[in-house]
Amino acid sequence: MxxxxxxxxxxxxxxxxxxxxxxxxxxxxxxxxxxxxxxxxxxxxxxxxxxxxxxxxxxxxxxxxxxxxxxxxxxxxxxxxxxxxxxxxxxxxxxxxxxxxxxxxxxxxxxxxxxxxxxxxxxxxxxxxxxxxxxxxxxxxxxxxxxxxxxxxxxxxxxxxxxxxxxxxxxVPLPVSRREGRAEAGRILFLGRITPGKGVGELLKAAALLAPQHPQLRLVLAGEGSPHDLDWVRRRARELGIAERVELPGWLDGAAREVQLARAWLFCLPSHAEGLPMAMLEAMAAGCPVLASRVGAVPEALRDGADGLLVAPRDVPALARALGQLLDDAGLRMRLAQAGRARIKMTYxxxxxxxxxxxxxxxxxxxx
The missing domain is CATH 3.40.50.2000 (Glycogen Phosphorylase B;)
Structure with missing residues (x-):
């Protein structure tokens, strides 16, 4: 008893x-x-x-x-x-x-x-x-x-x-395995809800600006979205002439998310507002170079030029310039990827x- x-x-x-x-x-x-x-x-x-x-x-x-x-x-x-x-x-x-x-x-x-x-x-x-x-x-x-x-x-x-x-x-857990040799040239990954508030519209415009100079560019918009928002993304991609470069794989579970992070040359989250986005932390932990907007707690986790790149929200030209930097500079991608992973290990x-x-x-x- x-x-x-x-x-x-x-x-x-x-x-x-x-x-x-x-x-x-x-x-x-x-x-x-x-x-x-x-x-x-x-x-x-x-x-x-x-x-x-x-x-x-x-x-x-x-x-x-x-x-x-x-x-x-x-x-x-x-x-x-x-x-x-x-x-x-x-x-x-x-x-x-x-x-x-x-x-x-x-x-x-x-x-x-x-x-x-x-x-x-x-x-x-x-x-x-x-x-x-x-x-x-x-x-x-x-x-x-x-x-x-x-x-x-x-x-x-x-x-x-x-x-x-x-x-x-x-x-955020720190993956044991790294991404070396698995990333695909020009592949930009977004993880999050597919809505205008996540900066998806600005990301589409920036990709369209970069597409003529970057024939390998592909934009992967992974996450849930309402039928209305998904139709809007497809229509906007067609209007911008990049429909064949945009993938919408839907919501990803943990294993599928790891695969997409491994394939990405870089991760981009140009949100209008955020708390501390888990998708961004997961990308840093996976050793994926990160570009995000300067909102919420993002600048405290991702220091501009040190652990990743930051741009102002809704600023399409600045977003396109930063994306272009990462697409063109392998050394920058490697440095930011390593620093971002170290930042997660130390603080998160x-x-x-x-x-x-x-x-x-x-x-x-x-x-x-």
Whole structure:
């Protein structure tokens, strides 16, 4: 009987973590998959609950209601010491703010983990006065707010001055194998949702400008997109005369993503807004030279000229010039690829990030 009681005690979660479905697609799901694969869930006795899943509206609503019920049950019955939510904007924020409220009522320490490049606009422009106050209250009432970079931490301090902010970047595993000899000349890879906000339109225009001087140029736009956005990409590629140079392989799982990163001469993510994009970190870890736009936490992870190249968002001429540099200069590609991989090993490895999260949990557990 004593051993059974011991197993029940050991099985009780120390941390309730809430986010999107672990088998989902997108940056937050990728972050969570890395943390789980690194063993953080087992070491810290984390019970995971998803309040979001891909699918039709009814399926999403069902997932949200079921996840909220599960989170409330764990908070009120198992009484975890810490409730840690991964949140972005709009419905994601509303769901997670409710979970944090339940966590506070149950006596738990709470962590609001901020993701999503659109959160600043959501909080400052899109939210009405009542919702804006609730966002500020949620941030300031949390035991800790985790921001992905110094820039995002600065925004949180500005928007919610009493928030207690910690900076923890996204983690990315470092592949054992390198890419030498496998890249294909002129192959430009984009990984992300196929939308105008990811800079896909600017990337198509830049590729069209470069195509006459680069007969081997191919643009691989890998990721999910709505039928409307995919039709727009195909139509725009035809209008620009580069339809035969554009590939749309759709969403890629981990193995397929590794293959595409190995084949790419360079990786490009010219987004209009970002948090800390996992696709960019994965490209750096894979030893693929990276070009990205100067938004969100990107400039802190990718230092212009040192670990990769940065351009202003929406600046097609600058994007074309930087792409041309990388296409034409093998030495530059090699130097940036090596530096980017070293940057990941030093700052964004799973050991470093998981250790930082474990330290925050330990600190909060001492504040109970």
């Amino acid at each position: 004593a051993s059974q009681r011991g197993r029940r005690v050991n099985a009780a979660p120390r941390v309730l973590m809430v986010g999107t479905a672990l088998d989902g697609r997108g940056g937050v799901a990728a972050v969570l998959q890395v943390l789980r694969a690194a063993g953080l869930f087992e070491r810290e006795r984390i019970a995971y609950v998803a309040t979001h899943a891909e699918g039709r509206r009814r399926a999403k609503l069902g997932s949200a209601l079921h996840g909220l019920w599960q989170a409330a049950r764990i908070c009120l019955q198992a009484r975890p010491a810490i409730v840690h939510v991964h949140a972005a904007s709009h419905a994601s924020f509303l769901r997670k703010s409710l979970v944090l409220l339940i966590g506070r009522v149950s006596g738990a320490q709470t962590i609001f983990h901020l993701h999503g490049g659109g959160f600043r606009r959501f909080a400052q422009e899109e939210a009405g006065p009542v919702l804006r106050r609730w966002i500020r209250h949620t941030l300031e009432a949390s035991s800790r707010v985790i921001a992905l970079s110094g820039a995002w931490a600065g925004f949180v301090h500005e928007f919610a001055p009493r928030a207690r902010v910690e900076i923890v970047p996204n983690a 490895s799973t050991d470093i990030v998981c250790g930082r999260l474990a330290a925050i949990y330990q600190q909060l557990a001492g504040e109970e």
